[in-house]
Amino acid sequence: MADDPPLVLDIDGTLTRPDRWGIDPRVFDPIREWDAPIVLATGKAFPYPVALCHFVGIPELVVAENGGVVYTGDDVFVNADREAAQAVVDAYEAAGHSLGWGPEDTVNRWRETEIAVEISQPEQPLREIAVEYGLEVVDTGYAFHVKDPSVSKGDGVRTVADAVGIDLEEAVAVGDSENDVSTFAVVGRSFAVANADAAAKEAADVVLEDAHADGTLSVLERVRGDA
Known part of the structure; x- marks a missing residue:
């Protein structure tokens, strides 16, 4: 075989x-x-x-x-730098939105290159802010991932x-x-x-x-x- x-x-x-x-x-x-x-x-x-x-x-x-x-x-x-993704979510939170994971946020605690936003959070403003920073948002069905498109x-x-x-x-x-x-x-x-x-x-x-x-x-x- x-x-x-x-x-x-x-x-x-x-x-x-x-x-x-x-x-x-x-x-x-x-x-x-x-x-x-x-x-x-x-x-x-x-x-x-x-x-x-x-x-x-x-x-x-x-x-x-x-x-x-x-x-x-x-x-x-x-292969990427988390700083840009962090800037996106900082702006997203400053606009009054939440990442949706609670204060400890174990979903993102150990991420090195991207940040995930809970799937029920507003999507369109996240995408708009990501574009401003040259990043993309990928919908996996479980979370919105703010990541480097490269x-x-x-x-x-x-x-x-x-x-x-x-x-x-x-x-x-x-x-x-x-x-x-x-x-x-x-x-x-x-x-x-x-x-x-x-x-x-x-x-x-x-x-x-x-x-x-x-x-x-x-x-x-x-x-x-x-x-």
Whole structure:
């Protein structure tokens, strides 16, 4: 039997439960047993995917903060500066808005290159202020991410692939959001789970019938041994 293909997996909306919060534990064993490199590519702050790699028991190959921070297992690449994003949210808060996470804000506490705003907060003023600072806002369905437009998950995946020798033409990606479009563009096959947004569905090679972790598990079963 051929080896399993390399995987590039988003986290929120892709490895999570249908109620949107919490990793579906059914993904742990298939991921740990996968016979090829797995890159976790997420909008989450850097410590989160690193911790998930630890808990699952796989090598730490991570693209975090939508490409802002990349870890190849040996080297950490910080590809943007948080200062501009901080200026955007300072102006947003000065205009009377909130980031929406409460005073401790563990969502942003460890971010190095971008800042996330809770999804129920006003979007249009955030986008307008971001443009003034030369930044963009990416809607992941879980948060609005204020980020440098010059970095992306796809670029981060290329960095990891070059460092560890992943053939991206053989790689399979699963995602659910517009921030996964750049990932889909650099791999051989891409799958959008059924709960994906319009941008991800348009960019994917296949739109799955199953949502959230059910969709991802169906991909793992479908492509196992295909490399």
